Amino acid sequence: MSNIKHRGNVEGGEVKGETPRARRLSGRVLFTLCLLPFALYLSGCRQDMQDQPRYEAYEPSKSFSDGQASRPYVEGTVARGYRDVNTAYYTGKNATGGGAGAAQPATGGGGLTAMTSAGANTPNAQGANAGGSQTGGDVNVRGNVAGNLPGGASGQSGTPGSVNEFPFAVTAKDLDRGEERFNIYCSMCHGQTGYGDGMIVRRGFRRPPSLHDDRLRAETLGHFFDVITNGWGAMPDYSEQIPPRDRWAIIAYIRALQLSQNTPAAEVPENLRNQRKPGPGTPTTEGGHQGTGGERTP
Amino acid sequence: MPQIFHRSTNTLAKLSIFGSIFVLLFVTWAVAEINRSSWNTGAFDEREQPVQFSHKHHTGDDGIDCRYCHTSVEVSSNAGLPPTKTCMNCHSQLWSDSPYLEPVRASWKNNKPIEWTRVHDLPDYVYFNHSIHVAKGVGCSSCHGRVDEMPLVYQAASLQMEWCLACHREPERYLRPKSEVFNMDWQQENALAENKTAEQLARGRQLKVDYKVRPRAILESCSTCHR
Numbered sequence: 001m002s003n004i005k006h007r008g009n010v011e012g013g014e015v016k017g018e019t020p021r022a023r024r025l026s027g028r029v030l031f032t033l034c035l036l037p038f039a040l041y042l043s044g045c046r047q048d049m050q051d052q053p054r055y056e057a058y059e060p061s062k063s064f065s066d067g068q069a070s071r072p073y074v075e076g077t078v079a080r081g082y083r084d085v086n087t088a089y090y091t092g093k094n095a096t097g098g099g100a101g102a103a104q105p106a107t108g109g110g111g112l113t114a115m116t117s118a119g120a121n122t123p124n125a126q127g128a129n130a131g132g133s134q135t136g137g138d139v140n141v142r143g144n145v146a147g148n149l150p151g152g153a154s155g156q157s158g159t160p161g162s163v164n165e166f167p168f169a170v171t172a173k174d175l176d177r178g179e180e181r182f183n184i185y186c187s188m189c190h191g192q193t194g195y196g197d198g199m200i201v202r203r204g205f206r207r208p209p210s211l212h213d214d215r216l217r218a219e220t221l222g223h224f225f226d227v228i229t230n231g232w233g234a235m236p237d238y239s240e241q242i243p244p245r246d247r248w249a250i251i252a253y254i255r256a257l258q259l260s261q262n263t264p265a266a267e268v269p270e271n272l273r274n275q276r277k278p279g280p281g282t283p284t285t286e287g288g289h290q291g292t293g294g295e296r297t298p
Numbered sequence: 299m300p301q302i303f304h305r306s307t308n309t310l311a312k313l314s315i316f317g318s319i320f321v322l323l324f325v326t327w328a329v330a331e332i333n334r335s336s337w338n339t340g341a342f343d344e345r346e347q348p349v350q351f352s353h354k355h356h357t358g359d360d361g362i363d364c365r366y367c368h369t370s371v372e373v374s375s376n377a378g379l380p381p382t383k384t385c386m387n388c389h390s391q392l393w394s395d396s397p398y399l400e401p402v403r404a405s406w407k408n409n410k411p412i413e414w415t416r417v418h419d420l421p422d423y424v425y426f427n428h429s430i431h432v433a434k435g436v437g438c439s440s441c442h443g444r445v446d447e448m449p450l451v452y453q454a455a456s457l458q459m460e461w462c463l464a465c466h467r468e469p470e471r472y473l474r475p476k477s478e479v480f481n482m483d484w485q486q487e488n489a490l491a492e493n494k495t496a497e498q499l500a501r502g503r504q505l506k507v508d509y510k511v512r513p514r515a516i517l518e519s520c521s522t523c524h525r
Contacts, residue, residue: 052422057376060413068411184363188388199360205391236387241369 089167092225162222178253344450358446375427446482466517470502
């Protein structure tokens with residue numbers, strides 16, 4: 001506005017007709033003002049509210065060097081409510097270290113080491129390497145160790161120092177949950193019955209051992225927990241996909257599966273006997289396997 | 299001076315005034331239809347992705363559960379996009395030298411996430427939470443259609459407010475038992491359409507009670523979604 005006035009004054013000094021020129025200018029201003037409502041109307045077509053200046057999950061960001069708006073956890077972060085006060089619950093291992101001293105890996109000399117490594121084991125750690133940094137490297141090594149074990153005959157667990165009891169009382173609800181989670185995450189390779197004939201195996205993935213072979217029936221609960229958490233051989237870790245509580249539920253269901261496939265017909269309650277269907281494996285004739293898991297590692 | 303218009307034009311003028319009502323109605327209807335057409339909503343538009351990933355193959359043929367990859371759908375507002383690690387769970391061994399999977403391997407090697415093209419994008423003024431819908435018996439296919447039959451995923455619903463409200467007003471037409479939420483086959487003849495059969499209505503009303511679905515007044519309230 002001041003600019004327009006200024007120009008009018010300067011030009012007005014030369015030409016005599018100052019008033020009509022100023023009137024013409026104010027007419028233009030008026031015309032512009034009349035157009036303004038339409039401009040406002042057009043601005044309604046913008047998508048400012050549709051796409052607000054905030055990040056949604058997984059959106060790219062220019063603020064961070066990796067270009068992601070979702071930030072990975074700083075290494076060693078423990079989510080609220082996941083402080084590792086219960087080592088057995090979060091690692092499947094004893095806090096005091098295992099009894100099997102000879103087979104103890106160098107890093108697992110005491111429960112404390114296991115504790116710190118599990119600190120990063122938070123569920124749903126999208127993009128974060130949950131506990132993988134510490135144990136990821138030696139998965140294959142430990143897998144090979146297990147491969148050398150003579151089929152569980154030694155009675156030694158593949159995971160030294162692993163616990164062999166559930167950290168909470170397992171209910172029927174947990175078993176249902178375990179069945180559901182097993183069928184989502186495990187059955188793709190291990191098969192819904194645990195014989196290792198899942199769809200991914202049929203497509204060419206390395207065949208996992210049957211959950212019903214002697215070694216795995218004698219294994220500790222903590223061993224299964226460790227395998228789900230850190231992987232084993234060709235099996236990748238599932239620590240990001242399965243939170244600890246669900247891992248225990250899955251283990252309970254694995255025990256139920258083992259029980260279902262390895263119990264002689266004579267031990268099945270009579271009213272349930274006619275519901276039994278023959279599975280792809282041969283049920284063993286030896287004594288029924290105890291629900292909460294095999295012989296304890298000496 | 300002779301009259302310019304013939305007497306019959308009187309009738310024409312009256313007719314055109316009367317007809318303009320219908321013209322206006324037609325224009326309103328046409329605008330509404332264009333607005334809810336897939337041309338405007340982007341529905342049925344298959345989006346190209348940086349990896350030739352087929353939901354039809356992984357879910358339909360191989361039978362992988364939705365939650366194997368979309369892990370947070372039951373606990374978070376966001377269903378969760380899988381990290382490249384999830385792809386490598388299988389593809390470290392399967393098709394591990396296929397050229398189709400080169401972007402996945404590059405992402406794994408360079409620790410750079412795959413930049414997928416978003417298919418379903420609600421306006422930012424809408425609050426949406428996956429977990430509550432899953433927990434109350436709204437199936438995946440009720441909103442996303444038969445993803446297990448989509449080689450390339452497209453948006454199967456309009457995602458417009460009238461579409462949301464159709465279910466928020468009468469959830470009993472859509473609800474299914476929780477055990478069937480992730481079942482793509484459930485009522486496959488009309489995965490998206492409302493089901494008006496007496497059987498569904500009876501089941502839906504019972505599920506509404508069982509799953510403690512909030513009353514219509516709350517589901518319909520503005521602040522339920524615009525908060």
